[in-house]
Amino acid sequence: MKTADHFVLFGLPRRFDIDRDDLERRYRELSREHHPDKHARGSDGDRLAAVQKTTDINAAYKVLRDDFSRAEHLLRRAGIETSEHEQQDNRQTVDASLLTEIMELREALDDARQSKDHATVEKLATDVNARVDKAWDRMKVVFGRYGVDATEAQLRPLANELTSLRYYRRVLEEVSNILDEEV
Amino acid sequence: MSGGLYDIAEPGESTVKEVCRGRAVGIDLGTTNSLVAVVRDATPRCIVDDEGDALLPSVVQYRKGASPFVGKVARDTAAAHPRDTLASVKRFMGRSAKDVLARAGEQRYAQYQIANADAAEPVVRFTVEGREVTPVEVSAEILKALRERAEAELGGELEGAVVTVPAYFDDAQRQATKDAARLAGIEVLRLVNEPTAAALAYGLDKNVNGTFAVYDLGGGTFDVSILKLTDGVFEVKATGGDTALGGDDFDRALAGVILDKAPALEQVGGNALLLAARTLKHQLSAAEFGKLTLAGVDVTVTRAELESVIAPILERTGAPSRRALRDAGVAVAALDGIILVGGATRVPAVRAFVEKTFGRAPLSDLDPDQVVALGAAVQADLLTGGSVNKDVLLLDVLPLSLGLETMGGVVEKVIHRNSTIPCGAKQTFTTYADNQTGFDLHVLQGERETVSGNRSLAKFKLTGIPPMAAGMARLEVTFVVDADGLLKVSAREAMSGKEAEVAVKPSYGLTDDQIEQMLIDSYEYAEADLMDRQRAEARVEAERILAALDGALLADGGLLSSDERTSIDAHAEALRAAVKGTEHRPIRVAIEALDHATKTFAERRMNRDIGTAIGGQDVDEVGKSVEHATGTEAHERRAQGHKEAPR
Numbered sequence: 072m073k074t075a076d077h078f079v080l081f082g083l084p085r086r087f088d089i090d091r092d093d094l095e096r097r098y099r100e101l102s103r104e105h106h107p108d109k110h111a112r113g114s115d116g117d118r119l120a121a122v123q124k125t126t127d128i129n130a131a132y133k134v135l136r137d138d139f140s141r142a143e144h145l146l147r148r149a150g151i152e153t154s155e156h157e158q159q160d161n162r163q164t165v166d167a168s169l170l171t172e173i174m175e176l177r178e179a180l181d182d183a184r185q186s187k188d189h190a191t192v193e194k195l196a197t198d199v200n201a202r203v204d205k206a207w208d209r210m211k212v213v214f215g216r217y218g219v220d221a222t223e224a225q226l227r228p229l230a231n232e233l234t235s236l237r238y239y240r241r242v243l244e245e246v247s248n249i250l251d252e253e254v
Numbered sequence: 255m256s257g258g259l260y261d262i263a264e265p266g267e268s269t270v271k272e273v274c275r276g277r278a279v280g281i282d283l284g285t286t287n288s289l290v291a292v293v294r295d296a297t298p299r300c301i302v303d304d305e306g307d308a309l310l311p312s313v314v315q316y317r318k319g320a321s322p323f324v325g326k327v328a329r330d331t332a333a334a335h336p337r338d339t340l341a342s343v344k345r346f347m348g349r350s351a352k353d354v355l356a357r358a359g360e361q362r363y364a365q366y367q368i369a370n371a372d373a374a375e376p377v378v379r380f381t382v383e384g385r386e387v388t389p390v391e392v393s394a395e396i397l398k399a400l401r402e403r404a405e406a407e408l409g410g411e412l413e414g415a416v417v418t419v420p421a422y423f424d425d426a427q428r429q430a431t432k433d434a435a436r437l438a439g440i441e442v443l444r445l446v447n448e449p450t451a452a453a454l455a456y457g458l459d460k461n462v463n464g465t466f467a468v469y470d471l472g473g474g475t476f477d478v479s480i481l482k483l484t485d486g487v488f489e490v491k492a493t494g495g496d497t498a499l500g501g502d503d504f505d506r507a508l509a510g511v512i513l514d515k516a517p518a519l520e521q522v523g524g525n526a527l528l529l530a531a532r533t534l535k536h537q538l539s540a541a542e543f544g545k546l547t548l549a550g551v552d553v554t555v556t557r558a559e560l561e562s563v564i565a566p567i568l569e570r571t572g573a574p575s576r577r578a579l580r581d582a583g584v585a586v587a588a589l590d591g592i593i594l595v596g597g598a599t600r601v602p603a604v605r606a607f608v609e610k611t612f613g614r615a616p617l618s619d620l621d622p623d624q625v626v627a628l629g630a631a632v633q634a635d636l637l638t639g640g641s642v643n644k645d646v647l648l649l650d651v652l653p654l655s656l657g658l659e660t661m662g663g664v665v666e667k668v669i670h671r672n673s674t675i676p677c678g679a680k681q682t683f684t685t686y687a688d689n690q691t692g693f694d695l696h697v698l699q700g701e702r703e704t705v706s707g708n709r710s711l712a713k714f715k716l717t718g719i720p721p722m723a724a725g726m727a728r729l730e731v732t733f734v735v736d737a738d739g740l741l742k743v744s745a746r747e748a749m750s751g752k753e754a755e756v757a758v759k760p761s762y763g764l765t766d767d768q769i770e771q772m773l774i775d776s777y778e779y780a781e782a783d784l785m786d787r788q789r790a791e792a793r794v795e796a797e798r799i800l801a802a803l804d805g806a807l808l809a810d811g812g813l814l815s816s817d818e819r820t821s822i823d824a825h826a827e828a829l830r831a832a833v834k835g836t837e838h839r840p841i842r843v844a845i846e847a848l849d850h851a852t853k854t855f856a857e858r859r860m861n862r863d864i865g866t867a868i869g870g871q872d873v874d875e876v877g878k879s880v881e882h883a884t885g886t887e888a889h890e891r892r893a894q895g896h897k898e899a900p901r
Binding site for chain 1: 443444484485487489573577580633636637638639645647648649673674675676677678679734736737
């Protein structure tokens with residue numbers, strides 16, 4: 072399924088680097104124009120169009136404001152699918168060393184949760200965040216090297232980085248859940 | 255996200271009609287008190303009763319042969335009519351008796367006579383004065399009283415209202431609130447989250463930019479929202495809360511203190527004790543000691559005693575607050591202000607707790623009881639062509655994730671919490687068995703990974719999918735959340751060419767017809783509901799059978815003579831016609847007739863299948879499956895056997 076180009080909706084060049092304030096300003100402008108509340112007195116058709124348009128704006132904003140989903144979107148537009156469902160369908164395999172790394176992290180996290188070792192959970196989170204930062208540094212170099220017309224071949228090396236980030240993210244979500252239990 | 259997402263939404267819903275200005279109001283339907291407010295001369299203000307009070311106690315009393323009493327009268331005579339007086343009914347909105355009892359324990363709700371405590375019904379009912387009422391009906395009485403108050407003040411029929419709900423209300427609770435308003439004859443312009451409405455009243459008042467936390471501790475619900483205010487746009491970043499936590503809990507805790515001090519007071523009853531506790535609580539907000547006389551017994555409570563019993567209740571607001579900040583990606587130090595909402599925030603210990611949690615003293619210069627209604631009035635004014643500020647816009651979020659049950663009782667999230675509404679998402683699923691012709695869909699709301707940890711919103715079945723190998727079917731499930739935060743789900747199978755589509759409203763929601771029926775006669779309603787269900791079940795069955803027959807005819811139509819084929823086609827056509835009718839019996843009759851007409855066809859297919867299957871399969875097994883299968887369904891199963899056998 073071909074997804075919409077969220078950059079076009081926001082009138083932005085298709086690149087990873089993004090001016091956050093500018094993005095937020097554009098979001099507010101688009102919302103002011105299209106939000107259903109601004110069309111409450113319109114016809115049925117107008118109101119339905121407003122809801123639909125705002126749904127698209129919200130979806131695009133959600134993707135663009137987040138580094139991970141913006142990177143994923145850029146790769147997808149270049150024809151590189153990194154979501155799990157697609158990978159399963161195409162029988163792509165995830166790097167074994169990454170799986171081992173994640174499994175070890177999860178085990179350590181589980182142990183810390185069992186023994187209610189708050190400090191270790193925090194330490195693991197810091198550790199994972201450092202790996203996340205490093206992965207981003209490498210990604211940004213590649214994104215920076217190629218502009219808005221980056222090809223599939225140029226961006227292909229980022230697929231593995233993004234997969235690693237997806238797993239790290241999952242681990243950090245679990246950290247967040249554990250911290251929720253604690254407080 | 256493609257444009258097709260909204261194909262299932264019908265135009266004409268949540269209609270905002272041409273409205274006379276000033277006749278659109280904001281309503282705060284609270285656990286303890288309710289209010290109605292309106293914008294006049296660009297200023298929102300609450301509409302008061304004859305005695306000048308803005309608060310209408312959310313208490314309804316049922317008496318034989320009379321309309322229910324609502325408000326102060328009901329509250330003040332509660333002690334004399336304990337069973338027929340319903341208070342804090344908001345706690346039960348969108349809940350079954352089982353939910354209610356499981357969450358809080360039976361003891362706590364001893365004053366309510368729950369009519370269906372043991373039944374697996376989606377809505378709790380209370381027994382009052384020889385009849386049974388639902389929380390929606392009780393809330394509708396409160397809303398009716400507010401509507402009458404507003405109409406008396408504004409001199410004409412109300413044209414619409416913005417009704418507020420706790421931000422953390424799930425889909426069932428929102429739907430129930432909307433149903434109550436419709437039952438009260440109120441056109442709902444929009445459901446708005448209480449903390450968001452409060453922020454609107456505050457933000458307009460102060461005309462500020464920045465990031466704010468709203469801490470809203472009402473009578474029975476707790477909400478916390480993190481908002482960013484930028485040039486009139488109120489963007490909710492995250493929300494959290496607990497829909498069964500509030501000032502009522504302080505009263506219960508304090509009632510326990512009173513009983514410890516004077517066990518003899520047990521006999522005055524729960525309602526009187528709670529009223530006494532509330533009076534003491536109010537005294538203690540201004541003084542170090544509270545004192546009153548109850549049934550001839552002097553009771554004295556200190557502020558320290560109150561604070562020690564409510565400390566654990568307050569602690570429960572800490573985790574949702576911290577999580578909302580984390581979800582919003584906002585550090586405590588980055589907040590520009592904390593807004594206090596809800597009568598319970600008058601308690602000094604609450605203010606101290608908020609200051610400790612958010613690291614700064616809260617703002618409270620607007621009346622915490624009125625601020626939600628005032629904000630709702632502003633939103634009503636904005637939606638009806640507003641006189642206040644045309645640049646103002648509320649961007650709110652979904653409070654709890656929405657998902658679907660997948661294999662093994664696990665929930666797959668389709669839309670995550672704190673997504674800005676309106677929003678939508680499509681998820682694709684596939685079959686796990688060969689020739690699976692139906693999908694069971696179970697829609698859930700909540701954050702847990704297992705089905706049992708979440709709120710079940712709706713179950714429905716998509717049937718009539720042509721037989722395919724496992725993993726071939728493409729089931730697209732679409733979730734759409736509108737600007738009221740209400741969900742619609744639809745599903746279609748993409749590979750089969752012929753589209754099957756189902757749009758559901760969650761089972762607890764009421765259709766317009768049902769609302770009308772309730773207004774006319776509750777007994778008739780029950781009967782109509784039963785008939786609707788029987789018809790729906792018969793239709794589903796018929797559709798399933800017709801789809802199976804189509805598949806069998808396509809595969810093995812050659813086994814029939816042209817006369818036999820004509821007869822089967824005629825009976826199938828008769829069933830298709832019966833499905834369009836309004837009665838379930840003709841559908842059942844047509845199903846039986848078709849079953850009879852296809853008997854020979856089924857037998858021939860079976861004989862042929864046994865012939866081909868015997869090489870690879872145990873004859874006894876085949877025999878068993880034949881025995882268990884009946885009617886047209888049997889044809890379908892044997893068709894599967896045929897496909898799998900020659901390997």
